[in-house]
Amino acid sequence: MNRLTRWLLVIVVVLASAGAGVAAWALTRGTESTFPEISAYSHGKAVRIGPYVYCNVVNLNDCQNPQTQGQLSVTERYPVQLSVPTAIGRAPWQLLRVYEDERNSTTTMYRPNTELAVTIPTVDPQRGRLTGVVVQLVTLVQDQNGELRDAPHAEWSVRLAWP
Template identity: 80%
Template sequence: MTRLVRWLLVVLVVLASVGAGVGASVLTRNTGSHLPEISAYSHGRSVRVGPFVYCNVVNLNDCQNPQTQGELPVTDKFPVQLSVPAAIGQAPWRLLRVYEDERNSTSTIYRPNTELAVTIPTVDPQRGKLTGVAVQLLTLVQDQNGDLQDAPHAEWSVRLIWP
C-alpha cells in the first residue's frame, strides 16, 4: 500500500504541475504586448496586419517599430473593404488612400465611435489606381510655434498588389 500511495502522490504532483503551467499560460496569454490589427478584404482575399509603428500616446518617443505591412491582391472590379477593431475605432483615426501618383493621395478623419469599416474603390476616376491604404491613430501635439496639430502615434499599412 505504501508503494501505491507514493505512486499516486507522484501522479498528483505531476498533474498539479501541468495544471498550474496550463493555468498560468491561459491567465497570461492576453497580457503581453498584443497590438491591434486591421483587416482588408477584396474579392475573396483578406489580410490581417499589425502596426507598422506603434507609439505610446503620452510619449511619442516611446515606440515599437515592427514595420509590418500587409499585401492584398486587387483588381479594378472589386473594392477594398477595410475593418478596424474597436480599439482603433473608439479613438480619432485617419484613413490615408495612396494612388499611383502620390500627389493625388487623400485622407479622411473619422471621429471616435463612428466607423469600424470602410469600403474603398480600387480605382478613382480622377486619381487612378489605389496602391495602398494606411490607418493612423491620432493625438494632438503642440508644435514649436505653440499651435496644436494632429499627429499619428500608430500606423497600419496595406499595399495593394495589381495583376
C-alpha cells in the same frame, strides 16, 4: 468668442483627444496580441495586419517599430473592404488612400465611435489606381510654435498588388 473661451476650448479638445488615445492604448493592453490588427478584404482574399509603428500616446518618442506591412491582391472590379477593431474605432483615426501618383493621395478623418469599416474603390476616375491604404491613430500635439496639430502615434499599412 473671446480669447479665454478659445483657450478653454483648445484645452478641452487637447484633453479629449489625449483621453481617447489613452483609452485606445489601455484597451489594447493585456490582450493576446500585443497590438491591434486591422483587416483588409477584396474579392475573396483577406489579410490581417499588425502595426507598422506603434508609439505610446503619452510619449510619442517611446515607439515600437514592427514595420509590418500587409499586401492584398486587387483588381478594378472589386473594392477593398477595410475593417478596424473597436480599440482603434473608439479613438480618432484617419485613413490615407495612396494612389499611383502620390500627389493625389487623400486623407479622411474619423471621429471616435463612428466607423469600424470602410469600403474603398480600387480605382478613382480622377486619381487612378489605388496602390495602398494606411490607418493612423492620431492625437493632438503642440509644436514648437505653440500650434496644435494632429500627429499619428500608430500606423497600419496595406500595399495593394495589381495583376
